[in-house]
Amino acid sequence: MPQGDAPRAAAASRARYRRIVRFATGVMLATWWFEVVLPRIGFARVAERGRTARLRRISARFRVLAIDLGGLMIKVGQFLSSRLDVLPPEVTSELEQLQDEVPAVPFAEIKALAESELGVPLHRAYAWFDETPVAAASLGQAHRAQLSDDDESIAGFREVVVKVQRPGIDEVVEVDLAALRTIADRLSRVGFVARRVDVPALVEEFAATSREEIDYLHEGVNAERFGELFSDGVRVAAPTVVWERTTPRVLTLSDVTAIKLNDVDGLRAAGIDPAEVAQTFAEVMFEQLFGAGFFHADPHPGNVFVTPHAPDAAGRTWTLTFIDFGMMGHVPPELRAGLRRIVIAVAARDGKGLVAGIQQIGVLLPSADTTELERALTELFARFGGLGFGELQDVDPREFQAFADEFGEAMRELPVQLPENFLLITRAVSLTSGVCSALDPGFNVWHAVEPFAQRLLREESRGALTDAAKSVFSYAKTIVGLPVRIDQVAARIDRGELAVDTPEIGRRLDRLENLLRLVIAAIVFAAMVVGGALLWGAVPWLAATLVVASVVPLGFALSGLARRSGRRGGRPVHRVRRTTAQR
Structure with missing residues (x-):
């Protein structure tokens, strides 16, 4: 300088x-x-x-x-x-x-920064570089370019988009964060604010996300990980990183520019149904959030394209292509479990279950009185639970406003805290909902959530069945071993190694052994019936098989009881016989 x-x-x-x-x-x-x-x-x-x-x-x-x-x-x-x-x-x-659109930085400044980062003149790094940016955002701007022949032979493509950081953005970010920390400190001294939200913690999470967003090496790693997890070429795609032309302040990616996600006219002109795009986009975002736990936290229309192509093996003629992986979210396992519970509760229109899920993820403090929130959510589900966004337009605005005010007041009165990455989750969900309703006015978020919730429920059921089966087999293993032990005890009595004082011991041992066999049959019967019930909605054929097969252990148990009721015999009476040592 x-x-x-x-x-x-x-x-x-x-x-x-x-x-x-x-x-x-x-x-x-x-x-x-x-x-x-x-x-x-x-x-x-x-x-x-x-x-x-x-x-x-x-x-x-x-x-x-x-x-x-x-x-x-x-x-x-x-x-x-x-x-x-x-x-x-x-x-x-x-x-x-x-x-996030601001005036572009003059090209001379962008060129100077890019050449400083890459270590070579721009005309040597790229065969062609467009001086007019494709997009100019608050942290950087993007330009179209073409790779050199050597780089093209390595990468396998020529057309690229180069993201270049705005000069001096590091210092700007630090100044803004310092100002936000000062404001947060002042707000934390205000009682009614401090009781409801931890503002300093919120700012620190925002700071961590912002620093990651201006590190283009970090974004490149995120892009590759996203591609590995979700890019299947059928529903989802992602650009390829050109690492030879990437630094912390310059990021070069394959050019995947296509139809913007919210360009309804462009989609229809390409023969693509916007409603189908909305449904697929919601499914893809839910899978990222509640499945893999690694999600795109900034899925606004400028960061997602709809790429038309010839029909593939699945018959699909378009793919969702994500870009800009600077803002990605991670969902820890415990938070993911709570979010899964929330999805299931939403699909079931269960206000109480939804509040329990909110508490499980740690948004509400344990001391929070959730009575009013439960009541507000229950009424909300009862009135609007089955309506799509298009149908909501027919509702009296005053009625909807009354529900919105009641819910808002219930939330604002509760002491809340924000788990790590939860801000990114709320951002991703709100953007997804807004984009889908814009693509399809009749979009019903319930219809989008329900299939995913049913899958989660099946997974939960399988987990519960596995746990139950482990417990059953553990008990059964112990019980199965008891008759052998009983025989061993009887043999020791016969050999005179044990002293027994009652002539009824033989009959009692016999009855106990038969009773244990009946218990084993009953346990197996119960396990098969319960397993069938849990799997009935998920895997009907397996559930039916279990229920039908349960007749076998049930029949054994019932016939055993019948034999016991008519039985008169038993083991021979074991008389007392002392061992040599006892004499």
């Missing part, structure tokens, strides 16, 4: 930091005045009457600020727009208009 530029850069950073903190402080003071002071001095109606307009005005001001500053502020606005649980709709609806 030339002498004299450093002081100017430092001054610009300080000015940026102060601008962000000043805006946030003004919002906090305004909120304190209207929501705390005025109600206490008898002007609650005044505060209530102007709340909607005030919130919209503040949100619009922040949107202008974010567009002007760029950097992480746009990411912050996008994140806040998905927080329907803690922010009123007046705020989220305004911030939804915030797109």
Whole structure:
């Protein structure tokens, strides 16, 4: 950096930091005045009457600020727009208009950074490089290019897209994070905020995600892992990383540009049904979230293409192609178990089960009173549970608003905490839902969830059956061994190695042995019936086989009981006989 530029850069950073903190402080003071002071001095109606307009005005001001500053502020606005649980709709609806599109960096600056990173002139690194960016975002921008002949022979393709970081974005990110930490620290000192959400922890998770997003080597690794897990060439595809032309600030990928996910007219022109795309997109995202536990956390329409192709072996004529793997989420096993429980509860319209799942993943503190939330969710499922997004348009807006307000109040009154990566999960789910409803106004999220929930339920049933079978065989192994032990005891008595004082011991041992055989038959019968019941919805043929075969152990048990009822004999009476040592 030339002498004299450093002081100017430092001054610009300080000015940026102060601008962000000043805006946030003004919002906090305004909120304190209207929501705390005025109600206490008898002007609650005044505060209530102007709340909607005030919130919209503040949100619009922040949107202008974010567009002007760029950097992480746009990411912050996008994140806040998905927080329907803690922010009123007046705020989220305004911030939804915030797109990750900013003015492009002059090509001379992009060229200088790329050449510095790659270590060679741009015309040697690529056979052709388009000076006009395909897209310009807050953290970087993308250009089309062509690989050199040597690189093409290695990669197997020529057309690529090159992502180049915005010059100086590292410093901008650190300044923004410092400002956000200051704001979080101030908010954590406000009682009603601290009781409901751990703001500093939220900022730290956001910071970790942001740092990963500006490391293009990390994004390249994510792209390869995503391709290995999900790219089957039938439903899902991913670009190939050109590692020879990739550094922490430059990422070169195969060009997979196609029809944008939300381009309904383009899809129809290509003979592709948007409703089918919506259904497949939802299924693919659910599988990432609740199956593999590794998911694309930023699946907005600019990051997913629909790629037409000739009919493949499965008869499919298009593939979902994901790009931009800077923001990926990981779901730990314990969190995945809770999310699976939530999916099953949603499919079953089970409000109480849904709250239990929310508690299991750790969003609600153990001390939280969830009575009102359970009631709100139960009523929500009862009224809207079977409706698609298109049908919701026919519902009286006042009725829907009443339910939304009730649910929002129930959530905002509860003490919440955010498990690791949970923010990314909520973002992915909200984006998926919005994209699918835009593609298909009649999209019904219940129909998308139910098949996946049924699969999860089958997996849970198989797990429960396996556990039950292990327990049954463990008990059965012990019980099966008892008759042998009984015979051993009787033999020792016959040899005079044990002293017995009752002539009834033989008959009792005989009865016990037969009774144990009947118990074994009963256990096997019960295990087969229970197993059949668990598998009835998942594997009907196997379930039917188990139920029919259970007749065999049942018949043995019943015939044994019949023999016992008519039986009169027993073992010969074993008289007392002392061993030599006893004499």
